[in-house]
């Protein structure tokens with residue numbers, strides 16, 4: 001579903017876990033009324049313990065704490081952590097628990113990453129609650145304040161109350177705090193609900209086909225639809241500056257990387273600049289089209305664009321887009337550029353691996 005553009009927002013980039021982990025923990029520790037947290041991937045470990053301890057402290061001092069986890073993504077969360085959170089007074093719910101009789105429906109996951117503090121400040125981005133973020137993974141979060149937060153409140157509350165969410169029954173107050181207009185950014189929430197309401201996908205396509213200057217796509221997992229690949233190639237062939245930055249070394253899903261590389265030939269032929277980030281694994285996901293930006297949980301792959309529940313914030317502002325473009329440029333300087341001439345001459349065995357990985361990816365995509 002697409003929501004309306006809201007004026008007067010303040011949105012701040014929080015690049016790298018060294019920046020967003022302390023910011024999120026501080027926000028949880030400073031919350032006075034409510035903390036709502038929604039997450040896909042949660043695994044027992046040091047980072048989750050720190051977050052859950054902060055959430056438990058908040059619940060014990062009387063803050064309303066609602067934690068909504070995807071039941072599949074949270075499979076790696078131990079029973080002890082769940083019980084400790086619940087006994088602190090926090091309410092814990094799980095989205096779409098596995099059911100044998102609804103096999104295809106099990107594929108729909110909430111992949112959204114959201115923290116809402118006091119119904120006044122919202123955070124989104126790519127982070128997960130895994131110890132990878134205490135190590136080397138790069139990711140990007142944004143902090144939002146202003147009128148757009150009201151839509152994130154509705155988004156969370158709707159899923160909390162959904163019949164597909166199971167667990168502690170705790171009421172939820174939807175009234176946003178009075179925030180005024182703390183900044184000057186126009187922003188809106190875009191969210192996908194599987195195939196039924198692919199607002200992020202539609203919005204991205206609309207922007208890509210209307211681009212006049214640049215399309216810079218940054219993603220760990222590049223398995224886009226045929227339509228998106230074609231639009232990127234066409235834009236590049238028309239002289240738009242099209243760049244793709246993907247995770248290179250240290251990839252957490254090497255087969256996904258291999259499948260995505262299958263599409264490089266056509267993009268390189270059309271003049272798209274492709275970079276593979278080298279220093280560490282990057283899990284950030286965003287796209288800049290001219291002065292428009294979309295950033296949040298959504299990967300540019302079939303699962304995100306067609307199956308999952310995803311949520312991104314869109315911003316239309318030259319300074320904000322340029323700030324993010326600065327991060328893109330810094331990371332492209334630390335990347336390996338894929339050169340068309342060299343790429344053409346890669347070994348046959350590599351091409352075969354790409355073809356097999358892409359076939360498996362296409363088969364998986366066809367499951368739903």
Ligand SMILES: O=P(O)(O)OC[C@H](O)CO
Pocket residue numbers: 040041111126128252253299
């Ligand atoms: O699905 P994402 O983007 O949250 O990424 C999760 C990682 O793939 C876990 O390895």
